[in-house]
Amino acid sequence: MTATNRRAFLKTATAAGAGIILAPQISKAGVSKQKQNKSEVNIAFIGCGGRGRGHRKRAAMTEGVKITAFCDIDPEAIPKAQKVLKDQGHPEAEVYSDGEYAFKEMLKRDDIDGVIIATPWLWHTKMAVAAMKAGKYAAVEVSAANTMEECWDLVNTSEETGMPCMILENVNYRRDVMAVMNMVKQGIFGEVVHARCGYQHNLLGVLFQPKLKFGEGATGEARWRTQHSLKQNADVYPTHGLGPIAKMLDINRGNRFLYLTSTASKAVGIKDYIVEQGGEDHPYAKLPWKLGDVITSTIKTTNGETIIVTHDCYLPRPYSLGFRVDGTDGTTNFDMGTKRIYVEGVSKKYDQWEDFQKWQDKYDHPLWKKYGEQAEGSGHGGMDFFVTREFINAVKEQRQPVIDVYDAAAWSAVTPLSEASIAQGSAPQYFPDFTRGNWMKRKPIKFE
Amino acid sequence: MTATNRRAFLKTATAAGAGIILAPQISKAGVSKQKQNKSEVNIAFIGCGGRGRGHRKRAAMTEGVKITAFCDIDPEAIPKAQKVLKDQGHPEAEVYSDGEYAFKEMLKRDDIDGVIIATPWLWHTKMAVAAMKAGKYAAVEVSAANTMEECWDLVNTSEETGMPCMILENVNYRRDVMAVMNMVKQGIFGEVVHARCGYQHNLLGVLFQPKLKFGEGATGEARWRTQHSLKQNADVYPTHGLGPIAKMLDINRGNRFLYLTSTASKAVGIKDYIVEQGGEDHPYAKLPWKLGDVITSTIKTTNGETIIVTHDCYLPRPYSLGFRVDGTDGTTNFDMGTKRIYVEGVSKKYDQWEDFQKWQDKYDHPLWKKYGEQAEGSGHGGMDFFVTREFINAVKEQRQPVIDVYDAAAWSAVTPLSEASIAQGSAPQYFPDFTRGNWMKRKPIKFE
Numbered sequence: 001m002t003a004t005n006r007r008a009f010l011k012t013a014t015a016a017g018a019g020i021i022l023a024p025q026i027s028k029a030g031v032s033k034q035k036q037n038k039s040e041v042n043i044a045f046i047g048c049g050g051r052g053r054g055h056r057k058r059a060a061m062t063e064g065v066k067i068t069a070f071c072d073i074d075p076e077a078i079p080k081a082q083k084v085l086k087d088q089g090h091p092e093a094e095v096y097s098d099g100e101y102a103f104k105e106m107l108k109r110d111d112i113d114g115v116i117i118a119t120p121w122l123w124h125t126k127m128a129v130a131a132m133k134a135g136k137y138a139a140v141e142v143s144a145a146n147t148m149e150e151c152w153d154l155v156n157t158s159e160e161t162g163m164p165c166m167i168l169e170n171v172n173y174r175r176d177v178m179a180v181m182n183m184v185k186q187g188i189f190g191e192v193v194h195a196r197c198g199y200q201h202n203l204l205g206v207l208f209q210p211k212l213k214f215g216e217g218a219t220g221e222a223r224w225r226t227q228h229s230l231k232q233n234a235d236v237y238p239t240h241g242l243g244p245i246a247k248m249l250d251i252n253r254g255n256r257f258l259y260l261t262s263t264a265s266k267a268v269g270i271k272d273y274i275v276e277q278g279g280e281d282h283p284y285a286k287l288p289w290k291l292g293d294v295i296t297s298t299i300k301t302t303n304g305e306t307i308i309v310t311h312d313c314y315l316p317r318p319y320s321l322g323f324r325v326d327g328t329d330g331t332t333n334f335d336m337g338t339k340r341i342y343v344e345g346v347s348k349k350y351d352q353w354e355d356f357q358k359w360q361d362k363y364d365h366p367l368w369k370k371y372g373e374q375a376e377g378s379g380h381g382g383m384d385f386f387v388t389r390e391f392i393n394a395v396k397e398q399r400q401p402v403i404d405v406y407d408a409a410a411w412s413a414v415t416p417l418s419e420a421s422i423a424q425g426s427a428p429q430y431f432p433d434f435t436r437g438n439w440m441k442r443k444p445i446k447f448e
Numbered sequence: 449m450t451a452t453n454r455r456a457f458l459k460t461a462t463a464a465g466a467g468i469i470l471a472p473q474i475s476k477a478g479v480s481k482q483k484q485n486k487s488e489v490n491i492a493f494i495g496c497g498g499r500g501r502g503h504r505k506r507a508a509m510t511e512g513v514k515i516t517a518f519c520d521i522d523p524e525a526i527p528k529a530q531k532v533l534k535d536q537g538h539p540e541a542e543v544y545s546d547g548e549y550a551f552k553e554m555l556k557r558d559d560i561d562g563v564i565i566a567t568p569w570l571w572h573t574k575m576a577v578a579a580m581k582a583g584k585y586a587a588v589e590v591s592a593a594n595t596m597e598e599c600w601d602l603v604n605t606s607e608e609t610g611m612p613c614m615i616l617e618n619v620n621y622r623r624d625v626m627a628v629m630n631m632v633k634q635g636i637f638g639e640v641v642h643a644r645c646g647y648q649h650n651l652l653g654v655l656f657q658p659k660l661k662f663g664e665g666a667t668g669e670a671r672w673r674t675q676h677s678l679k680q681n682a683d684v685y686p687t688h689g690l691g692p693i694a695k696m697l698d699i700n701r702g703n704r705f706l707y708l709t710s711t712a713s714k715a716v717g718i719k720d721y722i723v724e725q726g727g728e729d730h731p732y733a734k735l736p737w738k739l740g741d742v743i744t745s746t747i748k749t750t751n752g753e754t755i756i757v758t759h760d761c762y763l764p765r766p767y768s769l770g771f772r773v774d775g776t777d778g779t780t781n782f783d784m785g786t787k788r789i790y791v792e793g794v795s796k797k798y799d800q801w802e803d804f805q806k807w808q809d810k811y812d813h814p815l816w817k818k819y820g821e822q823a824e825g826s827g828h829g830g831m832d833f834f835v836t837r838e839f840i841n842a843v844k845e846q847r848q849p850v851i852d853v854y855d856a857a858a859w860s861a862v863t864p865l866s867e868a869s870i871a872q873g874s875a876p877q878y879f880p881d882f883t884r885g886n887w888m889k890r891k892p893i894k895f896e
Contacts, residue, residue, distance in 0.1 A: 190720065193713045193763065194742035202799060261709040261874045265641040266752025272638065272776040294642035294774060296746050296754055300874070304714025306744055308756065315641065316792035317779045318799045326742060328720040331765045337801055338786055344764035351650060351766045353785055426709045426748070428874045 038064075041113040041395045044136075045070040046103045046127050048081040050220070051141060052118035054379045055168070056081065058388040059116070060088040065392060068111055071096040071103045103127055107134035114395040116168070116388075117141060120224040121236075125150035132163035139166045139391040139401075142239040144408035148416045148432065151409040155434045158405040166391050166401035167408035169243035170379075171321065173386035175372070176334045176356070177244045178365035178447065180325060184248045185444075186363070188343060189327030192249065196324035197241025198310025200317055204273045212278050229291040233264050234419030235311040236291065239411045241321050242299075242309050243403070248325065252406040253442040255303045257431040262418035264292025269314030297418050309414065332356065367447060390447075402447050409434040486512075489561040489843045492584075493518040494551045494575050496529040498668070499589060500566035502827045503616075504529065506836040507564070508536040513840060516559055519544040519551045551575055555582035562843040564616070564836075565589060568672040569684075573598035580611035587614045587839040587849075590687040592856035596864045596880070599857040603882045606853040614839050614849035615856035617691035618827075619769065621834035623820070624782045624804070625692045626813035626895065628773060632696045633892075634811070636791060637775030640697065644772035645689025646758025648765055652721045660726050677739040681712050682867030683759040684739065687859045689769050690747075690757050691851070696773065700854040701890040703751045705879040710866035712740025717762030745866050757862065780804065815895060838895075850895050857882040 043059045045052050048070055059065050070081055070093050082092050096106040107115070107130055114137035117127045125145045131138040144167045145151045158165045171177060184192060207226040209219050214226035228236045249255050270289040274282050295311040310322060323334045330343035339356035341347070347354045367386060368375070375382035394401035410431065417429040435442065491507045493500050496518055507513050518529055518541050530540050544554040555563070555578055562585035565575045573593045579586040592615045593599045606613045619625060632640060655674040657667050662674035676684045697703050718737040722730050743759040758770060771782045778791035787804035789795070795802045815834060816823070823830035842849035858879065865877040883890065 191716050263746045263748050263754050265754040268639050268641060269776055294754060296756055298711045298744050300711050306711050306713040306742060308744055315774055318790050318801050326763050328717050342766055353766050426876045
């Protein structure tokens with residue numbers, strides 16, 4: 001089935017009344033019954049910076065993947081991207097670079113099946129929406145959306161077009177994360193009641209590069225990411241921690257995020273850094289940096305679990321996503337530097353942590369057992385391999401990805417909800433039910 | 449000055465117009481100007497269970513302490529208490545045991561200077577208030593109060609009578625806690641912006657002893673503590689974690705707890721334990737256990753710091769108070785099992801934790817350097833030595849203790865505030881200003 005045919009099919013399906021409840025019904029099994037697997041798929045790219053290049057390199061290595069087009073408006077990014085293709089034995093691709101909306105031209109092509117989007121945050125949703133409207137599978141980097149309206153844009157567009165949208169949350173595929181998910185699903189911790197996670201990463205060097213530059217004339221993420229710290233007081237980057245915990249707790253599949261409260265500490269870390277690097281009189285030291293150094297959000301789920309999500313990016317703290325999972329039979333902390341576990345009646349000493357490695361080995365996820373060696377050469381310790389692979393497989397198998405548009409919306413919603421809570425003195429904010437009640441019927445899904 | 453004379457003095461002072469602002473003015477220096485140190489003080493005890501006996505033993509070992517009376521209504525406790533005295537070369541004391549209000553008889557004695565209260569939680573405030581009204585220095589075990597009205601009872605009574613009330617928070621004197629406090633005060637972490645703490649202690653064995661017994665016919669804390677888990681959904685035991693953090697942040701002395709939100713997880717840990725121990729049909733498995741397994745409270749201070757406080761007592765988790773302190777120049781986790789620190793520009797490797805011990809040695813608190821050897825034989829790794837000592841010294845020196853009635857009220861207030869927040873779907877709850885504005889003028893205090 002060509003892309004044009006697929007669009008025609010989807011229009012028919014919509015016209016026939018499946019309408020907005022189409023997408024929840026397209027389970028992995030559902031779609032593959034209706035559609036045939038594709039042995040070859042064409043993947044396009046919007047954004048060819050560091051992150052986009054990584055995805056492209058991994059896609060180009062995958063059997064049955066063609067790359068005939070990509071889009072970037074940074075002239076420096078284009079030759080680098082072509083070189084990656086060439087080095088991997090692919091022909092050069094057609095480049096779309098004529099202005100910020102060049103991606104729309106690219107999306108008109110009939111030969112593209114899926115699009116991977118790795119651009120600054122404010123472009124994620126509009127590009128994913130355009131991709132879905134053009135009948136392409138959309139994969140979007142984290143976070144998928146910036147506002148509540150954008151969360152709905154993703155969901156509504158996916159339901160209306162029938163096109164899947166995957167949020168490329170690589171941490172869901174971290175080896176220890178998948179082992180713990182495996183343990184959770186096998187009931188090792190009994191009934192899970194509490195979890196912790198977050199993004200604790202000293203970004204001061206990233207936000208000002210080269211030294212004390214941000215915005216125009218800066219490099220990398222300092223060109224656009226720093227602005228969010230100046231203007232927003234919110235957890236602007238919740239999904240690395242929350243994605244894995246959400247999947248462990250079957251969020252949107254029998255469980256749902258119900259509400260959160262968020263509290264911001266004062267914002268003094270960035271100023272402190274600027275003064276250290278540029279002195280008291282540096283003009284940036286006088287800017288009203290708004291994003292609190294530590295944002296603490298506590299989520300309550302409909303099933304009664306609580307989750308603490310932390311955003312902590314402006315203080316000198318060793319990197320950690322600070323994972324913790326607590327249940328009626330045991331608990332684990334798995335964190336850079338400290339991985340430990342205690343399982344009642346199994347751990348040898350009462351009330352004493354034991355080392356995680358033995359458990360890691362025993363509960364290593366089947367995906368890692370199978371592809372671990374292949375994965376380890378790819379980005380971020382191997383997890384990037386799996387996230388790119390799952391998107392490509394979903395396109396090939398014409399099915400919903402394991403991480404779907406409801407995940408993208410619910411996880412990304414923490415940004416606008418935390419902003420509202422902080423602005424209202426930590427008043428609780430309710431999550432919209434992006435599944436429109438279908439979370440009660442939807443079944444847990446396996447990573448495979 | 450006898451107790452009677454002191455009461456007369458205080459009445460005069462009150463009548464003279466010092467009234468409710470007397471106590472805030474009685475700084476350590478202030479009182480000792482007006483009153484003479486006592487070389488000998490008489491300390492009485494209400495509650496001679498395990499905790500009370502420990503205090504009595506330490507008091508009896510202290511030079512210049514006489515013990516002529518104690519009160520307990522448990523017939524088994526009395527001979528044990530007398531034996532402790534005898535073993536330490538003291539004469540037997542007079543015992544008050546005639547009913548729940550026997551302590552009121554004891555408080556009529558003129559020879560008592562200070563009273564140490566170690567009874568079930570619901571008696572703490574009424575006994576401390578009675579002690580202060582009788583002109584005695586009051587020391588009360590944690591938490592000091594159960595309701596907001598009780599928090600005010602402590603403050604108002606202390607201000608009206610001029611008698612100090614100390615909350616016996618021993619963790620404020622833990623060796624690593626005091627070293628970190630020392631580091632905070634010396635600016636090692638720069639400007640502190642965030643802290644974490646809590647009480648994570650698997651109490652299932654304590655709450656049901658002997659096996660699956662609580663309430664009447666049970667032993668130890670199972671006689672009364674378990675009831676709180678059945679009836680209340682709140683952080684019922686916040687001070688072990690919060691006391692130390694409050695002192696590091698100068699709460700009530702230039703800073704103040706402003707508000708909190710609290711979120712309770714589902715309550716399934718106790719039921720799970722009962723079923724494990726007694727089977728599905730055990731009658732206790734059907735009781736509506738109310739206190740969530742993990743209570744997460746996030747406090748915001750007037751100075752902009754945030755503090756996460758955890759109550760986690762019904763899950764199989766190794767004991768930990770989960771301390772963490774984050775500032776603009778560094779961070780530390782100090783926890784049973786994991787103690788680590790990172791100080792920017794000092795720690796050798798960028799973004800890498802280093803071991804805590806070197807810092808512990810360097811910033812060991814002067815009190816521990818001086819009394820460490822003596823302390824280590826006493827309870828809870830030495831910290832009990834210091835908390836009993838501070839109360840006795842305050843009585844001897846006729847001054848406010850370093851941990852005072854405003855601390856007792858503000859720390860204990862987390863219980864009713866967390867209960868209200870949980871009941872209102874995590875709505876924020878404002879802390880009363882127990883100092884009536886004086887926190888803005890009150891100066892930080894040193895532990896010495």
